[in-house]
Amino acid sequence: MDVSFAVWAMTIVGLCALIAVDFFVGGRKPHEVSIKEAGIWTSVWIALAVAFGLGLLALGETQASGEFFAGFVTEKSLSVDNLFVFVLIMAKFAVPTIYQQRVLMVGVLIALVLRAGFIAAGAAIVSTFSWVFFIFGGFLIWTAWKLIQEARADEEEEAYEENRFLKLVERRVPSTDKYHGTKLFIRENGVRLMTPMLIVMLAIGTTDVLFALDSIPAIFGLTQDPYIVFTANAFALMGLRQLYFLIGGLLKKLVHLSYGLSVILGFIGVKLVLHALHEAGVHVPVISIPVSLGVICAVLVVTTVTSLYASKKLGVETPEQAEAAAKDAQESDDVKR
Template sequence: MDVSLTVWVLTVVGLGVLIAADFFIGRKPHDVSMREAGIWTVVWIALAVAFGLGLLAFGEAQASTEFFAGFITEKSLSVDNLFVFVLIMAKFSVPSHLQQRVLLFGVLIALALRAVFIGAGAAMISSFSWVFYIFGAFLIYTAWKLIKEARAEEEDEEFEENRLLKSIEQKFGVADRYHGTKLFIESNGKRVLTPLMVVMLAIGTTDILFALDSIPAIFGLTQDPYIVFTANAFALMGLRQLYFLLGGLLKKLVHLSYGLSVILGFIGVKLVLHALHESGVDTPEISTPLSLGVICGVLVITTITSLLASRKQAATEPADR
């Protein structure tokens, strides 16, 4: 898909307007209700669907299919982020009325960092076709690792700060309590971070770890940087509302890791086949429509089996007691 600089600028400006509208509508710190979270979740999904249909209307059928495949993949992988977000909120004891502000800015940091990853990935792919082997192998390894983690069933999981976050805290210092929506305060004549700023950075920088598998995954579905960026943007910007909407449902998605491992493994194989094809080896390639069907099918099956397993577990617990 040939995208001009003008289209890129208009897209970024358009996303910026939507983000600004989201911010100003909910700028006052408050507890997010299920109704509010539900409305904004529908709005962001509707905007993503409208964007994908817009590509189709302008005659970009292939780009439209790739966008929807990429959006659904990124959305499903981002749900896994929510488990970590819950751990981060608990680790820093974030007041409930400040959580929506934390998530908004944390997601913006994550989107900016992902843009850098996307640019680097696109540059590598355009210069070195063998990169597909690395991406494919990494996704297959990640899929295997997800299965191992799911089988381990580590229930006493706790968020651990990364080195970057620790170094920032040591350099600037951190206040001992929250100060509303302030990000910095003066303490003993020194400008220090508030816990609110620290937790925003925690969410934003932690997303780098998720980007290591999600970016190669979407490059396995499309090599168009424009589609990769917009799919990531729409998936991430609806993540804040999804956090409040799902709530306790996250704990019921007990088979999510298995589903994500299947998706990542499938895309990993797709990338390896594509790399072999690019190298001149006569191998079949997996089409984007087939990829979209597999991704949607796996997510539907995973959700159904998760809810059934959770219901069965809930029914047996009273009997055990």
């Protein structure tokens, strides 16, 4: 897809406008996000992504439209895995509920900017060295196997560990351990101090870089068009804040998510290797975009269904269900007394 500088500029301006609307309408005033609000905004961002993909189709860019939808679904499914770590980060820094949406909004924006750098670098490498697809493919297959191993391991509950960049910032910049609303810096006794609000925002944004190490090669396995890669990532990430509040309580029920993601990454890894072999002149079958989109969607549906069934069988409760059960038990005790 031949994209001019003007189209790139209009796309970025359009995304910035959508982000501004999201902030001023739903995120300007700190508050606890309800399931209804999260559901509405999640639907809005998904609808915008669908409209963008259909817009490409209406312009006659059939292949670009298919690549966008495949990339968007892949990035969206991989971003759900990010939410598990975001939950750990929120708990680690004891972020008050009313400030969590602001933390996620800024953190996701940081992540989007950093991913843009990864995408630019990836596009330059892919256009220069065709053999890099062998590396990308092998890396994704290895990541898929690692995910399976981690899912099968009977490990204790994970704890978030700060990355090196975050530790460096905390060592070099004076900080306070108390939240002061949404302020990033305060002054105490004439000293400028960084608040936990800024620290946790940096934690969200920089932690996403680790996920980009597999998600960016994955989407380059579906399309080599930098414009499609960027827009698919942008739409997938910008709805992540609302998705956090919408399915936060359901994350524990997605017990087979790692297996599903490993299948998707492994599938795309094989697709990349086949593509690299084809480019090298070896006669091998090439997996089309419609087939890729079908496989990815099928894996996600099967994973969700089997996860919910297994969770119900094991009696896994969401935080809301556990709270309701505890309340009922308390009322029952009061009645007995």
